Amino acid sequence: MASTLVILVLSIVALRHYHIGITMAQLDIGVNYGMVGDNLPSPATVVQLYKRYIIGKMRLYDPNPDVLNALRGSGIDVTLGIKNQDLPSIASSADAAKTWFDTNVQPYVSDINFQYITAGNEVVPGDLAQYVLLAMQNLQTTISNYKYTGLRVSTVVASSTLGSSYPPSSGVFTDIARADMIGIINFLSSTSSPLLVNAYPYFAYASDPTNVRLDYAQFTAPGPVVQDGNLSYSNLLDAIVDAFYWAMEKEGVSSVDVVVSESGWPSAGNGDFTTPQLAQTYNQNFVKKFLAKQATPKRPDHYLEGFIFAMFNEDQKPQGVEQNWGLFYPDGTPVYPVFS
Template sequence: MENQEIPKMTLLFLSSFCVIAISRAVVSNRIGINYGQLGNNLPTPARSIELLRNMNTGRVKLYDADHEILNLLSGTDIDVAITVANDEISGIAASQHLADQWVYEHIIAHYPRTRIRFILVGNEVFSSISTPEDMQTARDLVRAIRRIKNTVKALGIRNIKIGTPLAMDMMETLTFPPSNGSFKPQIQQLMVPLLKYINGTKSFFFINVYPYITWVESQVWNQTAISLEFALLRPGDENYKDPQTGLVYTNLLDQMLDSVVYAMAKLGYDDVMLAIGETGWPHEGESGANRDNAGEYINNLVRKMSVVPSLGTPARPGVVIPTFIYSLYDENQKYGPATERQWGLLNPDGSPVYEVNMTIGL
């Protein structure tokens, strides 16, 4: 029940060990990878799934619900996140029948042989609310999530979590110090019902979080604001102490995650579980974008997020944070600056751009 009163210490315990209505597969420490297809030189889906399996990938996140890929994942031990497109949100929000249709077509056709564990409704919906159409989509988001959940629940499926990935541009303030983290005023009216529903269904708040972008921006505004080592999660002596909480941070990712934790708490939701929908480091492009840095960030990330027992963050020690790396390939048809197309782990021929050990912490 969404309004059930549970003591905070009990909620913290439950969120830390993830024992209520969540399968072990969902909360495992296995690292995931985003598999996008915005390229004209990418390997076939069959080859891509083979590569994911060879890399010991624990999870894969799709930006759609492609039947061919879902069929190819059937019988594997890879947990799968699929996505409802942004332009489908308002229709589903308005019609339980359309929600039923979507679930039957994209879930029931493949589940349970394909280990679908997450349904993500939209992608970064709150990042574009400047037009009436975009704002309507944002307002319809929770209703669409609820309708998808209704169908899944009616079918007796209990091990699929439903949420939506949001970008860090939802934040008004973040990072220094994390305890000052807050959401932009213009989206708080959208955020409250979303957090209420995610919390009530014991799902995850997915965020796309990029220390690289925050580090680059810090170099533009203040050359000494954030060191490269801190952004790369490099173990060392550097740390930052939050003056309000006394918590000590040894890397930028933890600061960014905890800024979201504190932002949620300011809206009355201090126990919502986090997941990382996207994070990575470009291997070519602007300052700091090279293969050495990308390889170091990804391997440090895998080490941090896959270690058992889980490290969590300073504000939430020991909590599992499901994590998806961005991305499997460079995608040469993506919009934006050149760096936007240089985040892949693999070249188009399937060879590694740099060496990654996906089981470093296990």
């Protein structure tokens, strides 16, 4: 399977040679690197694991210096998160944003392919939501002053910011999230940056298996499952992404793309809903979709990026599903094969 994926990605990269940070030796797919565990390998070992499986993109939840040093010269595209608790400080002034940037990005910028900086993870709606737009604006000022044209600022939201995504055209931001989301998506439109969305068909299926078909959640439906006007949907991930496009358009913004910043399927923790076989099926099909540049029915001509959650099973998360999202055990052994 690895040789087939390599051949596929070489063809894709040849067609999209202008895409920032992708080399001929990398798969145009991302994996989230979470570190909530006390038995995880060293950052240097993790970077080598990404390179071994030619995973081209890494998402970090905070600027860990050991990880950033290990990434120097790796050629891996990096999406770097700002800790949620740091948002008020960065939002307070352009100087504070520059200090954060000069500490966590500037020392590495010549050796690491930074793709996105994300101001918070799933803080909209919530007490910290008020700081997201100001933090993004202040960071953008710093980046513009440095003239780093390839680095974009965004934030990461959960699909729960939508009041509905079934069918996709009913997508609308919830009342509690709407004001913050309007400011955010207008900023993203003005800077040609995407909105990063954590999208999990697993949760929809596990919470309502009677009405959400397993094959619809796992990319295995033999044909369309949902018909929405003249658009047909055979998988739930496309429906979630398109619901965000509809929600943004209803607020007058049609130029913002979506990046799937997290998606995956746990391999244990919730009985028959979470088996290694189900997790393997979902993540293998996720990889196939994104490597084949299959976009969504609403925007079939738009490039869609995707990140799997997560690299490792993390033993310091709550027991059950939360500990079992990893593609790899802490010793580097695959929980199930996805890339080989």
